[in-house]
Amino acid sequence: MRVIIEEAYRQRLHERLEEVFDSGFLSDGPMTRRFEEAFGTFTGLGAKAVSNGGAGLWALLEYAGVRGGEVIVPANTFWATALAARRAGATPVYADCCRDDLCLDLEDVRRKVTPATRAVVLVHIGGHIAFRAEEIASFCRERGIALIEDCAHVHGGTWNGKTGGHYGIGGSYSFYATKTMPLGEGGMVVSADPAVLEFVERFRNYGKQVVDGVVTYPMKDAFNFRMSEMQAALGMVQLERMPRILAWKRELAARYDAIFENRVRFPEGMESGYYKYIVFDAPALREATGKVFARTDLGPVIEDKDWNLPGTAWVVEHHQCPPIWYGWDGFDLDVPGLRARLLG
Numbered sequence: 001m002r003v004i005i006e007e008a009y010r011q012r013l014h015e016r017l018e019e020v021f022d023s024g025f026l027s028d029g030p031m032t033r034r035f036e037e038a039f040g041t042f043t044g045l046g047a048k049a050v051s052n053g054g055a056g057l058w059a060l061l062e063y064a065g066v067r068g069g070e071v072i073v074p075a076n077t078f079w080a081t082a083l084a085a086r087r088a089g090a091t092p093v094y095a096d097c098c099r100d101d102l103c104l105d106l107e108d109v110r111r112k113v114t115p116a117t118r119a120v121v122l123v124h125i126g127g128h129i130a131f132r133a134e135e136i137a138s139f140c141r142e143r144g145i146a147l148i149e150d151c152a153h154v155h156g157g158t159w160n161g162k163t164g165g166h167y168g169i170g171g172s173y174s175f176y177a178t179k180t181m182p183l184g185e186g187g188m189v190v191s192a193d194p195a196v197l198e199f200v201e202r203f204r205n206y207g208k209q210v211v212d213g214v215v216t217y218p219m220k221d222a223f224n225f226r227m228s229e230m231q232a233a234l235g236m237v238q239l240e241r242m243p244r245i246l247a248w249k250r251e252l253a254a255r256y257d258a259i260f261e262n263r264v265r266f267p268e269g270m271e272s273g274y275y276k277y278i279v280f281d282a283p284a285l286r287e288a289t290g291k292v293f294a295r296t297d298l299g300p301v302i303e304d305k306d307w308n309l310p311g312t313a314w315v316v317e318h319h320q321c322p323p324i325w326y327g328w329d330g331f332d333l334d335v336p337g338l339r340a341r342l343l344g
Contacts, residue, residue, distance in 0.1 A: 003182050004327030009237050016233035028205070028226050035232040036188070038239050039173075045165050045190040048200040049232060053152050053174025053187035054080040055225035059203045060170050060189060061088035061119060062221060063196055064146035069118035074104045075298050075312045077123040081150050082299040089221075090118060094300050096309040101264060102278065102292060102319070103130035105311055106139060119146040124154035124164050126292055127180065127275035128266055133159070137167040148172075151190070155180040156246045156273030165190035170200075175231075180245060180275050180326075181238045186231045245326045249274040252324055258335045259342070260322075277324040285342050287330070289321045 020031050032049050040047035050056045067089030073081045075094040082092035096108040102125040124130050140147040147168030154164040165171030170191030175183035189200045207219025253274050260279040276292050295316045300307035
């Protein structure tokens with residue numbers, strides 16, 4: 001997928017980079033602080049930048065103290081979710097997804113919880129908030145289980161004003177090249193809890209902590225997950241572009257709604273950021289962005305494990321995604337034109 005950045009925004013990036021060079025900081029400096037503040041405003045939460053979304057998940061799992069325990073993750077997600085649990089010293093346990101939203105199935109989570117369960121990772125699939133986010137959050141609170149949100153897809157998605165990161169102890173956003181807000185690489189951890197944010201700030205910098213003027217490194221499992229000032233500069237520009245990108249995607253989605261009857265349908269008060277537009281049991285599309293996740297992407301398949309996850313099995317076989325990436329050249333087509341282009 002090509003990333004489209006208009007000339008005016010390229011010029012804005014050049015201006016931001018001049019500010020970086022004038023500051024004399026190339027990493028972990030004032031532009032990163034500005035980007036964190038701006039992204040925090042965007043999500044309504046505190047924010048700490050990291051080198052990628054996977055590192056953000058790892059940091060949150062370390063904060064939750066999952067080492068030696070189990071972490072429930074959806075089978076229908078990218079391998080990074082389960083891999084972060086492994087890197088944090090836990091065993092991933094795969095739970096099923098629901099057919100209506102492709103997100104974590106609470107009933108299967110109930111079945112998979114054991115005394116060893118330390119955390120549940122809720123992945124907001126496709127750009128929308130998981131339909132059962134509130135119920136899953138309540139379930140985890142009642143049992144003293146940490147809820148962590150994988151927000152890699154959900155940039156701009158909201159439900160009654162809340163976006164990813166508001167339901168658990170924190171969430172991790174990805175800025176990989178294919179995302180709605182692409183920086184090439186990079187990530188952001190968001191949380192309402194200052195203790196979580198302080199932990200992430202140290203975890204991303206080898207665990208460094210200054211105590212009474214003495215530099216110490218009490219976190220033995222931390223590493224370097226800092227964001228460069230150049231990435232942060234691009235992040236500031238991409239945040240400026242987000243209203244334009246989201247409006248573009250939602251306009252195209254409205255035309256798709258007139259074509260695809262069998263699709264993900266959102267609850268009242270929910271608005272998607274449309275990382276993907278997801279349809280079910282449609283004729284084979286002539287153009288598509290690929291599945292949200294194919295069978296070969298699933299953690300149980302990658303680990304060559306036996307699995308009985310009927311919702312996940314159904315979803316990978318029955319969904320498709322027409323193009324909705326910003327800049328797709330079919331955007332200007334009307335409904336008949338889109339129907340002819342996609343379905344013939």
